[in-house]
Amino acid sequence: MSVIQSKVADILAGGNLGEVVNDFSLQIASANGSGSQTSNMVLVRALFRMGIPVSGKNLFPSNIQGLPTWYTIRCSHAGYVARQPSAPVVVLMNPETAIKDLAGLESGGVCFYPDDLKIDLSRQDVTYYPMPVKQLTSVPEVPRHLRTYIGNMVYVGVLAQVLKIEMSALEAALDWQFGGRTKLVNANLPTIKAAYEWAAANITKRDQYRVERMNATAGYMLVDGNAAGGLGSVYGGMTVTAWYPITPSTSLADEMSAFASTLRRDPDGKANYAIVQAEDELAAIGMVLGAGWAGARSMTTTSGPGISLMQEFLGFGYYAEIPAVIWDIQRVGPSTGMPTRVSQGDLFACYYASHGDTKHICLLPGSVNECFEFGWRSLDIAEQYQTPVFVLSDLDLGMNQWMTKPFEYPTEPINRGKVLTAEQVEKNGFRRYADIDGDGIAYRTLPGTNHPRASYFTRGSGHDADARYTEEPEKYRGNLERLRRKIELSREHLPAPVVEMTAGAKIGIIGFGSTDPAIIEARDTLTASGVQTSYLRIRALPSAASVVDFVRSHERVYVVEINADGQLRLILQSDMPELAARLRPVCMLDGMPFTAAWIIGQINSQEQK
Amino acid sequence: MATATVAPSKLNLIGLDKSDYKGNPSTLCAGCGHDSISAQIIQVAFELGLKPENVIKLSGIGCSSKSPAYFLNRSHGLNAVHGRMPSVASGAMLANRNLTAIGVSGDGDTGSIGLGQFKHIIRRNVPMVYVIENNGVYGLTKGQFSATSDEGQKLKYYGDNEYPAVDLCMEAIVSGCGFVARSFAGDPKQVRPLLKAAFSFNGTAVLDIISPCVTFNNNPDSNKSYEWVRDHDSPLHDISFVPVREEITVDYEPGETKAVTMHDGAKIVLKKLAGEHDPTDRMAAIMLLERSRTDNVLTTGLIYYNPDRDTVQDSEGMVATALALLPDEKLRPVRSTLEKIVASLC
Numbered sequence: 001m002s003v004i005q006s007k008v009a010d011i012l013a014g015g016n017l018g019e020v021v022n023d024f025s026l027q028i029a030s031a032n033g034s035g036s037q038t039s040n041m042v043l044v045r046a047l048f049r050m051g052i053p054v055s056g057k058n059l060f061p062s063n064i065q066g067l068p069t070w071y072t073i074r075c076s077h078a079g080y081v082a083r084q085p086s087a088p089v090v091v092l093m094n095p096e097t098a099i100k101d102l103a104g105l106e107s108g109g110v111c112f113y114p115d116d117l118k119i120d121l122s123r124q125d126v127t128y129y130p131m132p133v134k135q136l137t138s139v140p141e142v143p144r145h146l147r148t149y150i151g152n153m154v155y156v157g158v159l160a161q162v163l164k165i166e167m168s169a170l171e172a173a174l175d176w177q178f179g180g181r182t183k184l185v186n187a188n189l190p191t192i193k194a195a196y197e198w199a200a201a202n203i204t205k206r207d208q209y210r211v212e213r214m215n216a217t218a219g220y221m222l223v224d225g226n227a228a229g230g231l232g233s234v235y236g237g238m239t240v241t242a243w244y245p246i247t248p249s250t251s252l253a254d255e256m257s258a259f260a261s262t263l264r265r266d267p268d269g270k271a272n273y274a275i276v277q278a279e280d281e282l283a284a285i286g287m288v289l290g291a292g293w294a295g296a297r298s299m300t301t302t303s304g305p306g307i308s309l310m311q312e313f314l315g316f317g318y319y320a321e322i323p324a325v326i327w328d329i330q331r332v333g334p335s336t337g338m339p340t341r342v343s344q345g346d347l348f349a350c351y352y353a354s355h356g357d358t359k360h361i362c363l364l365p366g367s368v369n370e371c372f373e374f375g376w377r378s379l380d381i382a383e384q385y386q387t388p389v390f391v392l393s394d395l396d397l398g399m400n401q402w403m404t405k406p407f408e409y410p411t412e413p414i415n416r417g418k419v420l421t422a423e424q425v426e427k428n429g430f431r432r433y434a435d436i437d438g439d440g441i442a443y444r445t446l447p448g449t450n451h452p453r454a455s456y457f458t459r460g461s462g463h464d465a466d467a468r469y470t471e472e473p474e475k476y477r478g479n480l481e482r483l484r485r486k487i488e489l490s491r492e493h494l495p496a497p498v499v500e501m502t503a504g505a506k507i508g509i510i511g512f513g514s515t516d517p518a519i520i521e522a523r524d525t526l527t528a529s530g531v532q533t534s535y536l537r538i539r540a541l542p543s544a545a546s547v548v549d550f551v552r553s554h555e556r557v558y559v560v561e562i563n564a565d566g567q568l569r570l571i572l573q574s575d576m577p578e579l580a581a582r583l584r585p586v587c588m589l590d591g592m593p594f595t596a597a598w599i600i601g602q603i604n605s606q607e608q609k
Numbered sequence: 610m611a612t613a614t615v616a617p618s619k620l621n622l623i624g625l626d627k628s629d630y631k632g633n634p635s636t637l638c639a640g641c642g643h644d645s646i647s648a649q650i651i652q653v654a655f656e657l658g659l660k661p662e663n664v665i666k667l668s669g670i671g672c673s674s675k676s677p678a679y680f681l682n683r684s685h686g687l688n689a690v691h692g693r694m695p696s697v698a699s700g701a702m703l704a705n706r707n708l709t710a711i712g713v714s715g716d717g718d719t720g721s722i723g724l725g726q727f728k729h730i731i732r733r734n735v736p737m738v739y740v741i742e743n744n745g746v747y748g749l750t751k752g753q754f755s756a757t758s759d760e761g762q763k764l765k766y767y768g769d770n771e772y773p774a775v776d777l778c779m780e781a782i783v784s785g786c787g788f789v790a791r792s793f794a795g796d797p798k799q800v801r802p803l804l805k806a807a808f809s810f811n812g813t814a815v816l817d818i819i820s821p822c823v824t825f826n827n828n829p830d831s832n833k834s835y836e837w838v839r840d841h842d843s844p845l846h847d848i849s850f851v852p853v854r855e856e857i858t859v860d861y862e863p864g865e866t867k868a869v870t871m872h873d874g875a876k877i878v879l880k881k882l883a884g885e886h887d888p889t890d891r892m893a894a895i896m897l898l899e900r901s902r903t904d905n906v907l908t909t910g911l912i913y914y915n916p917d918r919d920t921v922q923d924s925e926g927m928v929a930t931a932l933a934l935l936p937d938e939k940l941r942p943v944r945s946t947l948e949k950i951v952a953s954l955c
């Protein structure tokens with residue numbers, strides 16, 4: 001008898017169940033725009049407050065109101081935060097999807113549903129808990145126009161009672177969610193409490209899932225990557241941002257604006273920065289390059305469609321050598337794709353952005369903390385290398401709630417790169433594109449530098465070492481070679497790969513970005529089944545030489561990435577053609593964050609070949 | 610014709626010689642209108658005593674957009690991508706609001722590929738002088754129609770133009786521009802005071818200057834040709850620009866002139882030539898352009914003036930210092946602020 005079958009047998013026999021504590025996923029199905037997001041966030045934060053490792057992922061449609069959305073909360077005493085293939089506890093708040101949601105529920109699972117939901121409940125292998133949503137909200141205390149919204153607080157209260165979420169944790173979470181605004185707290189809390197008490201009086205617990213206080217979240221924060229990236233940029237001295245709204249990058253600009261408006265103002269209220277909503281991404285990158293050229297620490301944030309529009313300017317920026325930071329919060333493409341679903345498919349579009357020969361520095365944050373760090377670091381790197389620098393995050397990392405260690409205050413002073421003052425021009429002269437230091441990085445001056453020889457003409461067309469127009473083949477080639485050298489030499493100075501070597505392991509795994517938690521979990525499971533792996537997480541392109549060493553030390557290396565072509569693998573293969581055959585794809589794109597189970601399945605099946 | 614007096618000395622107010630404002634030798638066709646405009650920019654920058662190091666000159670792509678290389682070598686220049694000079698200029702002026710910006714564009718660069726950015730830079734009122742060297746044709750790609758080509762216009766290889774022209778002054782006015790002027794590259798006496806006034810304007814100042822392309826669009830029946838413009842030019846007024854430091858010495862009869870005072874105290878003195886036109890009346894300006902179109906004349910001069918809008922830097926509530934030059938301590942908030950934020954996220 002399988003585990004599931006025995007569980008079912010237990011349920012049918014009404015016998016004692018093995019408890020599942022702090023180790024399950026919970027999925028809330030609702031309609032977009034119905035207000036369930038607040039309830040879901042409160043649940044996540046309450047679990048976090050109880051010291052239980054938790055993650056929250058919103059799987060939402062491209063829609064403002066009405067289409068189905070699923071919020072998944074995973075609690076894991078082992079600290080795993082990746083998505084799980086299925087959730088054994090579901091809350092059916094959306095009648096549209098209820099039949100499918102219930103059909104998808106695993107045997108032995110638990111189903112919470114509003115008691116007026118008209119649905120066939122004949123499945124015998126799951127536990128049902130009806131919830132009196134209408135009844136608890138059709139009370140004078142709940143204003144009529146808020147009843148649907150506050151109805152979502154009923155499942156918070158019922159779940160809390162059945163799953164044993166502490167009321168004090170809920171109260172703290174609610175308070176946090178509403179930023180301490182008592183009026184809002186008071187509008188919601190009574191319904192949570194009423195539901196909690198109703199469940200105590202009316203529900204007999206018949207399932208095996210519950211939570212229990214731990215002490216595993218002390219010293220952590222719960223935050224999304226976009227807030228972290230925005231905040232990091234504020235600490236990085238961003239001075240000009242131009243952007244155009246696009247999911248999933250909008251919240252980075254919004255969070256940055258909110259942080260900057262308190263952190264970066266003079267006492268008289270004047271802003272030490274400008275954040276401008278451009279008319280499109282083409283104008284956004286134009287403004288960013290104009291600002292970078294004139295000496296601002298400038299940046300933009302966008303997603304795939306915006307990256308596509310920016311292409312011509314990105315090549316211009318590379319060749320004219322203008323610092324700029326471009327955040328790409330990746331979503332599914334091509335074209336509009338699935339705009340609210342995760343992808344890591346813009347590696348090519350960014351690394352090789354624009355026509356002609358380009359290769360751009362790309363930073364690849366793999367955690368919320370790195371979003372913060374790369375927020376400030378990217379501005380340094382852009383000015384240091386005088387070039388557009390990409391930061392490739394994604395929807396999962398950017399918009400979902402992650403447990404993370406506190407942000408670390410920037411560990412390095414601000415780097416403004418090689419900028420000459422009028423005095424330096426007077427003393428040593430100025431040749432804009434001459435490679436004086438042999439590192440491919442030339443010196444620049446800023447407009448306004450008070451010296452008659454400080455100016456130069458910036459152009460995307462052929463130029464010599466003194467920025468003069470030229471079409472001479474030798475000069476053109478020489479300049480391109482210097483540019484290539486400049487980017488090549490950045491390899492060892494960008495955020496280094498994070499490597500975990502396992503002695504004797506023949507299998508290596510390479511990944512980047514938001515797949516990190518799924519890879520960590522997959523490796524633990526593989527190890528438990530006797531399969532040893534090493535792991536290298538790339539944090540920047542072009543990648544360091546240690547990546548080649550890593551591949552050389554393993555017989556087979558699986559490159560995990562959320563795109564259909566295996567873009568990182570192809571980039572790495574071109575870096576190390578002699579080792580190309582060792583690199584194997586674990587790549588796929590369906591709009592969902594990877595699960596450990598899927599990665600394990602891929603590796604196991606390829607290992608058997 | 611009254612023009613502002615030029616200092617008799619060879620040096621200007623800030624002690625520079627006119628040669629300090631020159632650029633590289635032009636590589637445009639001999640007789641190209643764009644070169645006369647470059648010459649006027651040099652002359653005006655010299656006469657105004659602009660500090661070249663404090664000027665930025667930007668452009669898009671086209672023959673016209675090449676011209677920033679031919680003036681003000683001591684200024685930083687940027688030749689952007691086609692049609693996108695406005696965004697680059699906007700970014701630069703956000704980074705350093707204390708610069709003086711001049712942008713040069715073509716009718717294709719502004720009216721076709723760049724129409725959106727043109728309207729949006731005006732909407733934001735980014736302080737800059739925006740010169741359109743309008744020849745009604747794509748010069749650099751060898752003679753295709755542009756958005757300002759007149760309906761019915763004939764071109765050697767492309768036949769008849771079937772589509773109505775975009776009037777860039779009209780577009781500027783309806784987008785909220787506070788300084789809209791039209792002139793002719795063959796009329797330096799009018800171009801100069803308008804350029805000077807544009808440099809004094811605190812916002813986006815648009816100058817649509819008809820600038821004939823002698824190679825691809827100088828047929829007398831083209832309304833962007835030297836001959837046609839000379840025959841159809843209808844100047845609104847005799848214009849004088851009076852810098853702050855000078856008294857108004859122009860000797861017009863009272864009643865026939867109108868003086869407009871600019872932000873920096875300089876004045877534009879307009880002597881009425883043809884008909885009544887009040888450049889501070891937006892509706893009148895729109896009607897004027899419409900009438901010029903139906904009457905098939907080229908009305909030149911200061912078409913619309915309104916100094917009341919905030920600039921982008923003021924709208925954004927920015928500090929007076931150039932953002933580009935802020936010291937590190939203004940760029941990075943202190944450690945304790947981050948500790949507070951971290952605590953709030955736990």
Ligand SMILES: Cc1ncc(C[n+]2csc(CCOP(=O)(O)OP(=O)(O)O)c2C)c(N)n1
Pocket residue numbers: 670671672673674691714715716717718719742744746747748749750755822
């Ligand atoms: C994206 C892009 N498309 C097309 C071109 C080719 N191109 C160069 S200049 C030009 C037209 C310029 O016309 P206009 O702005 O009127 O300038 P003119 O040469 O007439 O002064 C075009 C289409 C380009 N450089 N970039």
Ligand code: SF4
Pocket residue numbers: 636637638640641642643672673744748749821822823824825
């Ligand atoms: S082609 Fe026309 S616009 Fe271009 S340089 Fe020659 S005359 Fe001027």
Ligand SMILES: [Mg+2]
Pocket residue numbers: 671715716717742743744745746747748755
């Ligand atoms: Mg043209």
